[in-house]
Amino acid sequence: QQQVKQSPQSLIVQKGGISIINCAYENTAFDYFPWYQQFPGKGPALLIAIRPDVSEKKEGRFTISFNKSAKQFSLHIMDSQPGDSATYFCAASLIQGAQKLVFGQGTRLTINP
Amino acid sequence: KAGVTQTPRYLIKTRGQQVTLSCSPISGHRSVSWYQQTPGQGLQFLFEYFSETQRNKGNFPGRFSGRQFSNSRSEMNVSTLELGDSALYLCASSSGGRTGELFFGEGSRLTVL
Numbered sequence A: 001q002q003q004v005k006q007s008p009q010s011l012i013v014q015k016g017g018i019s020i021i022n023c024a025y026e027n028t029a030f031d032y033f034p035w036y037q038q039f040p041g042k043g044p045a046l047l048i049a050i051r052p053d054v055s056e057k058k059e060g061r062f063t064i065s066f067n068k069s070a071k072q073f074s075l076h077i078m079d080s081q082p083g084d085s086a087t088y089f090c091a092a093s094l095i096q097g098a099q100k101l102v103f104g105q106g107t108r109l110t111i112n113p
Numbered sequence B: 001k002a003g004v005t006q007t008p009r010y011l012i013k014t015r016g017q018q019v020t021l022s023c024s025p026i027s028g029h030r031s032v033s034w035y036q037q038t039p040g041q042g043l044q045f046l047f048e049y050f051s052e053t054q055r056n057k058g059n060f061p062g063r064f065s066g067r068q069f070s071n072s073r074s075e076m077n078v079s080t081l082e083l084g085d086s087a088l089y090l091c092a093s094s095s096g097g098r099t100g101e102l103f104f105g106e107g108s109r110l111t112v113l
Helices: none
Strands: A004-007 A010-014 A019-025 A033-038 A045-050 A056-059 A062-067 A072-077 A086-092 A107-112 B005-007 B010-013 B019-024 B031-038 B042-050 B053-057 B064-068 B074-078 B087-094 B108-112
Touching (some): A019 A086, B019 B087
Parallel strands (some): A010 A107
Antiparallel strands (some): A004 A019, A019 A072, A033 A086, B031 B087, B087 B108
């Protein structure tokens, strides 16, 4: 019940296209859902996060869509650029334990020029 | 503002030995979390320290331990190393509040032979 399932494992998108990564969770007590971006040799960095009281959050080219009833959330990257090529992790936590993140398995995104 | 600093960056140990990893958080941050990253298991939460007290703990055996000092610097120790302990160990700092944003270091890559 603590798992977060992420798909796809890898994704190749053409420059300018839309990249979509999906996650599903089981624990309905989760109330904080961040996405992290990791480049090779670096630690993950927070990209965008959402709380379950909203269905969508947009920051620049990055959008999180959240479906509470389906227990699913997704990351959309609009106008994908080669610099977006990285590994993306979804995660979930309880707000009172926001540092204890349960991560998805990660998606390796490649943007072809 | 300096980021999260982890030392050493790389180390090689043999089975049965112990290892100590160090983490200096962002100045002013009182929470330090530790994560293990492996290709098979992904990112897994080890433990979190806040103001020198362990506040959260993941599902790792007692061979994995940690501590935090009064200046918020943290160390984690793994005793009786096993081959399966080979991983990237990531430290993350945060203010410890409810925003949940973690700032990760670049990690300490441990290889157990």
